[in-house]
Amino acid sequence: MRRALGAAVVMGALTAVLPGVASADPASGERDSRVGVDAGVERISVAADGSQLDGDSTGGAITTDGGRTVFTSSATNLTPGNAAGSERVYLRDKPSGQIKHVGSHPIDSPVISGNGEYAAYWVLLFRDTKIKLAQWTAGSSIGLNCDALNCSQPSVSGDGRSMANVATIGRPSTSQRIDVWDWQAGTKQELAWFAHTAPSRPSISGDGRFVAYQDGKAKDVFLWDGDHGSISGPIEGPAKEATIVQVSEDGGKVVYLSGPDTYVHDVSTGTARRVPDVKGVAIDPTGNHLLYAPNDTTGPSLVLxxxxxxxxxxxxxxxxxxxxxAVSADGRDVVFASTADDIVPGDTNGKSDVFVRSFDRTVARQG
Structure with missing residues (x-):
């Protein structure tokens, strides 16, 4: 434990209880306070009294059951004592209406464990980057010692116990490796070393068994199986260039981009399904729902x-x-950010906000 945690940085918990937030039915444009079937869109980046925020909110990740979300915001009126101009990490619990400030100064959007107990993000500490792990119960974050000067791009398992990340070596940086940690036990496995610093990031499955990662220079995607200690790939084949998106929580699917298309790789069969002319963004925990952005910008910006x-x-x-x-199990909920002022009624703050779109599972249209 001491090896994994290193010198812990703990901040006091700042907690607010949010009132029931009205949502918008996209078909009618009217407020809809229902939670469940066809609940429409809800703005979740709001202050404790339900009022609009005075700063931008971005990012967004959601748990397997859709009960908790994590996002970042520079607002001063989200929780008490916030200074202007500082980006913070917030965990929000939908059933209780609580929101907790659990970290500060994230470099990129935080990710969340499937059970919602942990969120991970990375920060700049002096001239190095470090990973912080935020916990809902504690309402604070701790710094993790990842055995390198610069650690970044965390991905956490369903229970938050396992984490994959990139460790960059040297100053100035000359190489990098892909690691997977059991941070509670303080054990680490080094999956791959790259003699370059081109973008290479991992994605871990819910049980921590699988880690999909990319070699950013070769533009190849690989899959590590912890049960067998084996690495397969490039999963896109020898002739393609690929960029990783995400492995599903059940470990059964790996999404990657290649050219103008998105591919969903089936781990059990070794085959890939092509979804043409779209940019894959995320896959739901079951591997059955793909969130994508169409390359044709004349239509919707996000489609499930x-x-x-x-x-x-x-x-x-x-x-x-x-x-x-960004997607909960069975594609029930999707969290996203937008600067648009007509997604829900009364959006007049002129800021980027974070929303959750909830679907009735029984209704869909042919693509």
Whole structure:
């Protein structure tokens, strides 16, 4: 434990209880306070009293059951004592209405464990980058010692115990490796070394067994199987260049980009399904729903496809963005960010906000 945690940096918990937040039914444009079937869109980046925020909110990741989300915000009125101009990490619990400030100064969007207990993000500490692990129960974050000067791009397992990350070696940096940690036991496995610093990032499955990662220079995607200690790949084949998106929580699917298309690799069969002319953004924990951004910018900005039935649902027809871990199980909920002011009624703050779109599982349209 001491080896994994290193010198812990702990901040006091700042907690607020949010009132029930009205949502918008996209079909009618009216407020809808229902939670469940066809709940529409809810703005989740709001202050404790339900009022709009005075700063931008971005990113967004959601748990397997859709009960918790993590996002970043520079707002001063989200929780008490916030200084202007500082980006912070917030965990929000939908059932209780609580929101907790659990970290500060993230470099990139945080990711969340499947059970919602942990969120991971990376920060700049002096001239190095370090990974912080935020915990819902403690309402604070700790610094993890990842055995390198610069550590970044964390991906956490379903229970938060395992984490994959990039460790960059040397000053100035000359090489990097892909690691997977059991941070509670303080054990680490080094999956791959690269003699370059081109973008190479990992994605870990829910049980921590699989880690998909890319060699950013060769533009190849590989899959590590912890049960067998084996690495397969490049999974896209020898002739393609690929960029990793995400491995599903059940470890059964790996999403990658190649050219203008997205591919969903089936781990059990070794075959890949092509989804043409779209940019894959995330896959749900079951591997059955793909969130993508169409390359054709004249239509919706974010779409959720049921890979079993080839049916599509529009997540947002306004300009919007989403991150990995943006979809809950069965495609029930999708978290996204947008600067649009007409997604829900009364959005007049002129800021980027974070929203959750909830779907009725029984309704879909042909893509």
């Amino acid at each position: 496809r049921d890979l079993r039935t080839d049916t599509d649902r529009t997540v947002s027809d306004r300009p919007a963005s989403a991150e990995v871990d």
